[in-house]
């Protein structure tokens with residue numbers, strides 16, 4: 001017969017064995033330092049419930065980002081910041097509907113509902129973001145004829161936003177990317193960050209995607225190929 005102690009010991013072993021060792025040891029193992037920056041991408045009203053280009057469950061990233069941001073002394077936020085009548089809006093291309101594509105001089109462009117027009121409430125950052133130490137807001141997509149998903153480089157592939165120079169000037173080596181939308185502005189930012197020579201982490205549960213015609217799976221595949229690390233917010237150590 002097993003006594004009480006043996007039963008408890010056996011239960012303990014079973015309970016422990018039911019955790020994957022990697023999950024156990026990876027928890028909170030990444031500690032952002034002074035050479036790390038969090039990039040909070042496009043957490044703007046237009047991409048949140050009720051917005052003109054609302055991302056499904058987009059509001060769920062806000063508490064995750066607020067908590068994670070406490071681990072970072074360097075935080076940069078971005079704002080999609082389009083002119084009225086921007087080239088990425090379906091409404092300016094006759095006969096075209098949102099989520100269709102067109103060919104522009106710089107390549108294929110997905111067409112979107114009008115969104116994030118400069119100075120409008122839809123373009124404002126979510127009022128629920130709470131990251132007082134954020135040091136820089138990069139606006140992008142403000143040239144009428146060029147889109148910019150990436151926080152680093154406009155869609156023409158050559159016009160810089162200045163972000164790489166800023167981060168290098170601040171001696172940042174690692175960037176952590178979170179926000180909206182996983183398959184557009186987050187992914188393009190992560191890929192360009194790799195091209196600019198940064199170590200790049202995308203925090204999956206701090207992002208949500210649009211997923212237009214397989215774009216989400218493609219984005220994760222492209223990021224994996226480029227050496228972007230896919231992590232969860234729980235992998236980052238946040239002291240209380």
Ligand code: VGL
Pocket residue numbers: 041042047080112149180181182183184185186
């Ligand atoms: C975005 C589509 C159009 C984004 C911006 O923030 O991911 N997506 N403009």
Ligand code: ZN
Pocket residue numbers: 080082088112115116141
């Ligand atoms: Zn946009």
